[in-house]
Amino acid sequence: MRNKLIAAFACTTALVSTGAASAADLGARYTKAPAYMESMFNWTGFYVGGHIGGAWTNEQFINNGTGAPFGDLSPGDSFRQRKSGIMGGAQIGYNWQANNYVFGMEGTISGLDNKGSITNNVFGTGLDDQFSWRANVLATVVGRAGFAVQNNLFYIKGGYAGVNNRLSVTDTVGVATGSGGQTHWANGWTVGAGWEYGITRNWIVGLEYNYAAFGGQTYQLGGTSGNYSFDAKPRDIQWAVVRASYKFDAPVIARY
Numbered sequence: 001m002r003n004k005l006i007a008a009f010a011c012t013t014a015l016v017s018t019g020a021a022s023a024a025d026l027g028a029r030y031t032k033a034p035a036y037m038e039s040m041f042n043w044t045g046f047y048v049g050g051h052i053g054g055a056w057t058n059e060q061f062i063n064n065g066t067g068a069p070f071g072d073l074s075p076g077d078s079f080r081q082r083k084s085g086i087m088g089g090a091q092i093g094y095n096w097q098a099n100n101y102v103f104g105m106e107g108t109i110s111g112l113d114n115k116g117s118i119t120n121n122v123f124g125t126g127l128d129d130q131f132s133w134r135a136n137v138l139a140t141v142v143g144r145a146g147f148a149v150q151n152n153l154f155y156i157k158g159g160y161a162g163v164n165n166r167l168s169v170t171d172t173v174g175v176a177t178g179s180g181g182q183t184h185w186a187n188g189w190t191v192g193a194g195w196e197y198g199i200t201r202n203w204i205v206g207l208e209y210n211y212a213a214f215g216g217q218t219y220q221l222g223g224t225s226g227n228y229s230f231d232a233k234p235r236d237i238q239w240a241v242v243r244a245s246y247k248f249d250a251p252v253i254a255r256y
Contacts, residue, residue, distance in 0.1 A: 049245030188214030
């Protein structure tokens, strides 16, 4: 009897030891690692900012009078001049992002220092006939479309452009003399392209190039033989600027 009890105890001990070893072999329970989340800059939201750079204006004016010459230019004669200067201003807009595509609207107002003068010495010397012009205020309202790569945005833009343009003349020598000047707002269109980078959640910097063309206006300039007129316009304005904008917070976007 005693031998049977010893044999039973030994068997039970062996079974318990085998079960414990099997449990140890199973190891720790497998847990799936959390999904990797890549942060993505969110371009959606309103923004305001400023820009500064350079602008180039190609100005043209033609004597469209039907009477005697004025400014020593016969009807149909013209001058063209190209000048450059600094420009700077402000922008305000809104972006909306869908996946990597970004769409938006933007308005800008800029001051520029594009001006020039031409002296016509057909009937005299020195400051015989002095033509002067200037383009000093530029405004745009455009749509934008771009493609975002993390913190980078590459975009194109296009829409309305308008510029404040002035033409004046002083004719002191010759058959036709007189002086006068007039300012008009010229309407046109613009296209451009640029790159922006989100350096923080709210601050954006970028580079941009634009081209704009404008329609002509009739400028009435007085003379001793009557009221003569010129057709004048900035044939085109080109500008390149650096930009900085503050974007107001929008919901965070995450990509898995």
